[in-house]
Amino acid sequence: MAEAVYLLCAVTSIVCAVLLFRGFRSTRARLLFWSSLCFVAFALSNILLFVDLATSTDVDLSLWRSGVALAGILVLLFGFVWEST
Amino acid sequence: MAEDDPDRDVKRFLLENLESYEQLQSLLLIAKAPDKDWTAKSVAETLRLPSASAHSALEHLSRRRLLNGRGEVDAMLFKYHPEHASVVQRLDEICCAQLHVVLRWMNANALERVRSEAIKTFADAFLMKKKPDG
Amino acid sequence: MNLFLTGALWVSSMIAGLVFLRYWKISRDRLFVYFCLAFWVMALQWLLMAIVEPPDEERHYFFLMRLAAFLLIIVGIVDKNRRVSGP
Numbered sequence: 001m002a003e004a005v006y007l008l009c010a011v012t013s014i015v016c017a018v019l020l021f022r023g024f025r026s027t028r029a030r031l032l033f034w035s036s037l038c039f040v041a042f043a044l045s046n047i048l049l050f051v052d053l054a055t056s057t058d059v060d061l062s063l064w065r066s067g068v069a070l071a072g073i074l075v076l077l078f079g080f081v082w083e084s085t
Numbered sequence: 086m087a088e089d090d091p092d093r094d095v096k097r098f099l100l101e102n103l104e105s106y107e108q109l110q111s112l113l114l115i116a117k118a119p120d121k122d123w124t125a126k127s128v129a130e131t132l133r134l135p136s137a138s139a140h141s142a143l144e145h146l147s148r149r150r151l152l153n154g155r156g157e158v159d160a161m162l163f164k165y166h167p168e169h170a171s172v173v174q175r176l177d178e179i180c181c182a183q184l185h186v187v188l189r190w191m192n193a194n195a196l197e198r199v200r201s202e203a204i205k206t207f208a209d210a211f212l213m214k215k216k217p218d219g
Numbered sequence: 220m221n222l223f224l225t226g227a228l229w230v231s232s233m234i235a236g237l238v239f240l241r242y243w244k245i246s247r248d249r250l251f252v253y254f255c256l257a258f259w260v261m262a263l264q265w266l267l268m269a270i271v272e273p274p275d276e277e278r279h280y281f282f283l284m285r286l287a288a289f290l291l292i293i294v295g296i297v298d299k300n301r302r303v304s305g306p
Contacts, residue, residue, distance in 0.1 A: 023209065
């Protein structure tokens with residue numbers, strides 16, 4: 001059940017990233033580029049979550065998960081600020 | 086826009102209907118002679134605009150239902166549509182008295198349109214299929 | 220360090236949600252409401268994780284909140300596509 005949750009989140013993030021990147025390619029609107037990077041980061045974070053908690057390893061990936069997710073949101077916020085003014 | 090702003094309706098009218106100074110000039114010119122039929126050529130000559138600019142402005146105003154356009158594409162006649170007469174009259178008064186204020190409003194509207202366009206582009210990116218109106 | 224990152228994630232998610240809310244106010248496109256709620260649910264998840272600091276075994280119950288957030292995004296995308304292609 002938990003693994004399915006993590007994978008669904010990763011898949012959803014990838015779908016969002018693909019849609020946004022496809023939009024960027026057709027419109028060249030840079031806001032879409034930064035947004036797609038955010039969801040790529042979310043996808044990576046969710047994949048790391050899957051690896052970290054669904055597999056039995058001694059390596060704690062929590063810092064990486066949080067760091068990657070934070071980087072994604074900061075990139076999104078950068079895009080909001082930079083491309084809307 | 087503040088609720089008690091006396092020019093709130095004029096500002097909204099500008100934001101929703103007029104995107105360029107040529108459109109503003111054309112509308113105010115035609116509103117002064119509401120019973121007359123205008124061509125792009127006559128507007129261009131009166132306002133000393135390039136014909137193409139006048140034609141583009143008149144077509145825009147017609148799409149916004151501020152003018153009634155009829156006739157062949159190459160020789161369309163445009164007539165004032167008085168639905169927003171009171172707002173247009175107020176806009177004319179402000180232009181005569183304080184044109185720089187109207188230009189400032191239009192500049193702000195242009196920035197707002199760019200921002201709105203970016204937001205709309207973001208939302209439309211999530212459409213799986215392109216919109217039919219392309 | 221983890222607590223710092225979680226705190227930063229909470230704040231930045233709240234701000235992102237606020238931006239989406241503003242985008243909704245400007246455009247009146249319902250998609251942005253879904254994104255706003257999604258980011259605020261993620262923010263709530265990170266806030267609760269920072270406060271409660273659950274042991275590993277229980278953490279996946281908090282990630283159900285992340286599932287809810289991404290389901291909101293999915294619903295928003297489906298809703299937008301149905302609105303456009305609808306009657």
